[in-house]
Amino acid sequence: MNRMTIPALVDAAAADHGERAFLTVDGTRRTYAQTRTAAATMAGALAARGCRPGDRVAALLSNSVELIDLVLGCAWLGAVVVPLNTALHGRLLRHALDESKPHFLYVGAEFADRVTEAGYAGEVWVTGSPQAPVPGVEQALDPHPSRPGDTAAILFTSGTTGPSRGVRCPHAQFAWWGRNVADSLRLTADDTLYTCLPLFHTNALNTLAQAMTVGASLVVDRRFSASRHWQRAAETGATCVYLLGAMAPMLLAQPQGPGDRAHRAWRGLGPGTPGPLWEVFRERFGVALVDGFGSTETNAIIGSVPEGCRPGYMGTVRDGFEARVVDTDLSDVPDGTPGELLVRTDQEHAFSLGYLGEQARESGSWWRTGDRVVREPDGWFRFVDRVKDCIRRRGENISSYEVETALRGHPGIAEAAAFPVPSELAEDEVMVAVVPRAGCQLDPADVARHCRGELPAFAVPRYVDVVATLPLTETGKVRKSVLRERGVTGGTWDRCG
Known part of the structure; x- marks a missing residue:
């Protein structure tokens, strides 16, 4: 079995780390040896339900032991797992199913109605039902002789700039992710990794490979909570945490307290964190962010x-x-x-x-x-x-990221998004949507004045919307396509009005 496949990762980690703790999720704890057994017997359970190597198995499951068992069981069997965004329903769910064309669909009981509404006609397994595949129920199988370049998973892009697209990810891609990120984060077998990001995206899914690569422990929570994040980091013994850029401002917006540093985490993967927040984040929480x-x-x-x-x-x-x-x-x-x-x-x-x-x-x-x-x-x-997010105004290219960084420097703004809207003079106008900090009243004119002190004149927003929330993906990325489509409304403040 080639060591650059997912079954090879599982097998080697079980051989090297056997009784060491590997996974804690949803109240279930597993050693490396138990994880190998679960993958092999989950493959048997899938095969008993007619799944064969090369078949696609979609999943509409929250972060759970069922989803991790499915990911590893499919890889062991040589099938292809298709983890779907749990926020999908209606047209968007139909799009993902039409694109991926799964042979089977494994869904959480709370999502079963969505599948019916989406018109999926294939075989459906619902968690908790007698049809649901469960590791340990069927005979364990030997791993399928997958090659490093064989497709292991189809992952959908976030869809922040357009419709989500299904990406065919080979086995070796996960193995390389494990090696590359473990090296960047300086992970060792003494580490405990903590993620609350969704397993249907690359960031969280690859923590499995990172842990297996070095023999670390991994704790997976169902979702991110800004108010409880550091409490959970302390409870799990985390030494490394996983964030996205939008999460750092959310954590810094929480009231300061003794729990800010009452944990063992000392570094975190935080791609997209605005530069001005790095040192503030490290000083407050004791965590060095790695981009x-x-x-x-x-x-x-x-x-x-x-x-x-x-x-x-x-x-x-x-x-x-x-x-x-x-x-x-x-x-x-x-x-x-x-x-x-x-x-x-x-x-x-x-x-x-x-x-x-x-x-x-x-x-x-x-x-x-x-x-x-x-x-x-x-x-x-x-x-x-x-x-696609670049704003072209009066012959100048404007970075929405730099406009957003300037906006976050306003004491009353918790979060912001900048995006282009059509101009009556051709090209674009700069529009922003800003979320006020708790207890703050934002004056759009004051927002524009703040930007004049931080940005060149051509980049100062013309339009300002003060909103309660921004439309986000499950991984905290702003859906700018939604903002662009909504555009200027009757409630939008216009600097030229």
Whole structure:
């Protein structure tokens, strides 16, 4: 069995770490040896229900032992797991099912009605029912002889700039994620990893591979709670936590208290955290944030380490990867100039095979990320914007990320999103949606005045919406497509009005 497959990871970790604690989720605790047994017997349970190597098994399950058993059991059997966003329903759920075309669908009882409404006609297993596959009930199977480049999972993109797309992720991509991120975070067998991010996305799903790579323990919670995050970190004994950029401001917005540092965590993966918050976060919580660049389609390409971070920068290119910054003609731009990030790797099968409905991508080819970045002369990369989120106004390119960073410096703003709306003069106007901090009353004119002191005149927002919440994905990313579609309304403040 090739060591760059998921069954190989499970098998090797069980052999090396046997009775060490591996997983705690939903009240269930498992050692590495018990996890191997669960994967092998879950494969038997799936096979007993007619699932075969290559079949696709979709899952509409919250973070739970059932979902982890399904992920590992499918890999053991050679089937393909398709974890679906639990926020999906109606048209969006139909889209994901139509795209992935699963042979079977495993759903939590709380989501069963959604599947009926979406019109799925295949075989459905509901948690707690006699039909649900359960590890240990059927005979254990030997692992299927999967190859590193065989598809292990179909993961859907966040859909922040358009419809979600299904990404075909091979076995080796997960193995490389485990190695690359474990190295960046300096993980060891003495660590306890704590994540409350959803397992239907790369960030959380790959904590399984990170833990197995070094023999660490992993604790998975169902969801993020800003008010209880550090309490849970303390209760679980976490030494490493996993955040997304939007979560750091939420944690800093909580009232200060003795629990801020009453935990063992000393570093955390926090991609997308605004640069001005890094030192504030470390001083308050005692946690050094590590940034980096990776995506569902690729791997941990750019990164830093806890002892060598630069606030506001993603890091430098990691061994085994290459990166270019290019213009619209795909020609390299000088250092210090924004452009689209292109990446490639010589780590075999470290990238996805491509999107559903497309031919497999050629190994070693350049991948267009759709992200605008700046490469500094010393090799450090700074994120500027998504290419689709770039705002073009009066001949100037405006980074929505930089506008948002300026807005977060306003004492009354808890969160913000900047996005383009059509201008009567062609190109775009800058519009922002801002969420006030608890107990604050925001004056849109004051928001604009604040921006004038932080931004060039062409980047100062014309339109301001004060809103209670921003539309978010399950991983805390702002759905800017929703904001752009809503656009200027009767309640929008207009600086030129």
